[in-house]
Amino acid sequence: MRIYCKTTTRLAVILFILTSLYLSYSHVRKKTNEEENFWLWDTLWSPQEVQTDRLSLNVSVSVLAGVLQQNKKFLTVGLCSVKRKKESYLLDTLQSVFSQSSQKELSEMVVVVHLADFDDNWVKDTVKSISDRFSQQLAQGHLLVIRVAQENYPPLTGLKRNFNDPPDRVTFRSKQNVDYAFLLHFSSSLSQYYIMIEDDVSCAKGFLTAIRHHIQSKGSSPWVTLEFSKLGYIGKLYHSEHLTLLSRFLYLFYQEMPCDFLLSHFRVLLMQSEVIRFKPSLFQHRGIYSSFQGTYNKLKDEDFVEELADNPPADVVTDITAYKDHSPNKAYDQGIEYFWGTSPINEGNFFMVVLHTPVKLSRILIKTGSEDKKDILSSAVVELGETVVRTEGSPKCFGFHKLGVLEGGRFEQRDISGTFHVPVSCLRIRVTDSQLDWVIIQNIQIWTEKQN
Known part of the structure; x- marks a missing residue:
């Protein structure tokens, strides 16, 4: 020192x-x-x-x-x-x-x-x-x-x-x-x-x-x-x-x-x-060979996304207890920080993005867990909701449809508008099996359907 x-x-x-x-x-x-x-x-x-x-x-x-x-x-x-x-x-x-x-x-x-x-x-x-x-x-x-x-x-x-x-x-x-x-x-x-x-x-x-x-x-x-x-x-x-x-x-x-x-x-x-x-x-x-002596170079940035997400304005709510200042919105704002929730994580707990304005979605990408594969959300389903009711407390969402499940703490689906034709008001991650480990939600990325 x-x-x-x-x-x-x-x-x-x-x-x-x-x-x-x-x-x-x-x-x-x-x-x-x-x-x-x-x-x-x-x-x-x-x-x-x-x-x-x-x-x-x-x-x-x-x-x-x-x-x-x-x-x-x-x-x-x-x-x-x-x-x-x-x-x-x-x-x-x-x-x-x-x-x-x-x-x-x-x-x-x-x-x-x-x-x-x-x-x-x-x-x-x-x-x-x-x-x-x-x-x-x-x-x-x-x-x-x-x-x-x-x-x-x-x-x-x-x-x-x-x-x-x-x-x-x-x-x-x-x-x-x-x-x-x-x-x-x-x-x-x-x-x-x-x-x-x-x-x-x-x-x-x-x-x-x-x-x-x-x-x-x-x-x-x-x-x-x-x-x-x-x-x-x-x-x-x-x-x-x-x-x-x-x-x-x-x-x-x-x-x-x-x-x-x-x-x-x-x-x-x-x-x-x-x-x-x-x-x-x-x-x-993208280079395979280094400019120094032409040596093999396999460096890649796992956080790179060629087409940046839209992530339209939204409220982010959860009934999972956040650790210190790792608040829910940090999983959605596309910064370096993330949501970190304390255990126990129970079946039925949820993490929800409530959009300010309904939109048609084309793609969703969700990543959970740390870079060393710890604090992964092991069992959860991804659902899309059609209707929002806003009260003095947290907003409520209704009319959910199952989109898919997390695999290895990760979820990605493209061409959503081809199977889910109506505008979406909410995206919900719902826990389907309890776990003792804490959970990290690194990021939730949403792409909206572009008008021709």
């Missing part, structure tokens, strides 16, 4: 110095010439200069494709890409970003791709591939492709081997930190918010709208990072006003630890001690 406190204090002091220097000396200048667009990152005292080993931060960022817009967007989606030994997923990732967004969402978004490989031929070929496939997005200012020349990078060999990583791994992750530092700094004035993804992900439909709703749900509560995936640094959202500081932070500690570790330290240093993560996840890792 003492060592941790000393480390945290030292980081805080260095960050304060870094911030002070930034406010005193740093500004971004943009210029154009007949050949290329550049963003100039003015010289600033770097950590190596503090240690008497001079390393300049006079960096020119080349815009290889796309049109810089004058108006500020709502969201920047930023990603870095390098040459892979096996499959490349960059074009598919970009296709997912654009195809899963409406025209209105695209008008509020800019995607910035940093081609961070030192192979000139690969960069040239990749720019051509992007230009051929996404010419419209480039012309409309929805997509920018940038690069920083190799001579602008700090030393990437002979670095400290923290975590006992082999030298090639240290070089890879250290360069990755610098890649993102340059990307973040370039993106700092493009939009109100910035989200970080990788070049091998797929996106949930309407992710920008979901992000906006989650930001609004925070109200005036301060935050540094909102997370929309549980994997690494995928889906990490920041205020753009913090990007310049974050880019300096990544650059300052580029050889110390991997990027996701540094992002966690940055969040804590800016006084957000707890992770704020939303469910379902909006981004899924």
Whole structure:
């Protein structure tokens, strides 16, 4: 604990110095010439200069494709890409970003791709591939492709081997930190918010709208990072006003630890001690082979849902006793929290979602239990009700029809409107066999039938 406190204090002091220097000396200048667009990152005292080993931060960022817009967007989606030994997923990732967004969402978004490989031929070929496939997005200012020349990078060999990583791994992750530092700094004035993804992900439909709703749900509560995936640094959202500081932070500690570790330290240093993560996840890792040596990578986010639930406004009620502040609504509001009910759970107990307005449903997904398969609701039936009577107490629902049963603590059914034609007022989970274990209801997700 003492060592941790000393480390945290030292980081805080260095960050304060870094911030002070930034406010005193740093500004971004943009210029154009007949050949290329550049963003100039003015010289600033770097950590190596503090240690008497001079390393300049006079960096020119080349815009290889796309049109810089004058108006500020709502969201920047930023990603870095390098040459892979096996499959490349960059074009598919970009296709997912654009195809899963409406025209209105695209008008509020800019995607910035940093081609961070030192192979000139690969960069040239990749720019051509992007230009051929996404010419419209480039012309409309929805997509920018940038690069920083190799001579602008700090030393990437002979670095400290923290975590006992082999030298090639240290070089890879250290360069990755610098890649993102340059990307973040370039993106700092493009939009109100910035989200970080990788070049091998797929996106949930309407992710920008979901992000906006989650930001609004925070109200005036301060935050540094909102997370929309549980994997690494995928889906990490920041205020753009913090990007310049974050880019300096990544650059300052580029050889110390991997990027996701540094992002966690940055969040804590800016006084957000707890992770704020939303469910379902909006981004899924799709790559099979890692960008580091092409090794097999099977990481998947189990909380990802490609088509986000509608979850129309509703009251959530239950006769199961909630543990502390794990209230019933937390199973329905699509946040990271959940309902947790204490035992005994008796036959006939219920958990019910009472919709404010009757709707036709197309799909329902219910998940119970913890990630390690504990506190599962073992025996229950899912029912749909047609009529609600609201009194001074809890609302009452009538006219129930059985839809199905939970299996392994889980229930999912699609195409509900094909068998249940009338608008639904209530969804009820009714316990059919008592259990001694407590019960966790992770989430209840409802999709409504869309009008043609």
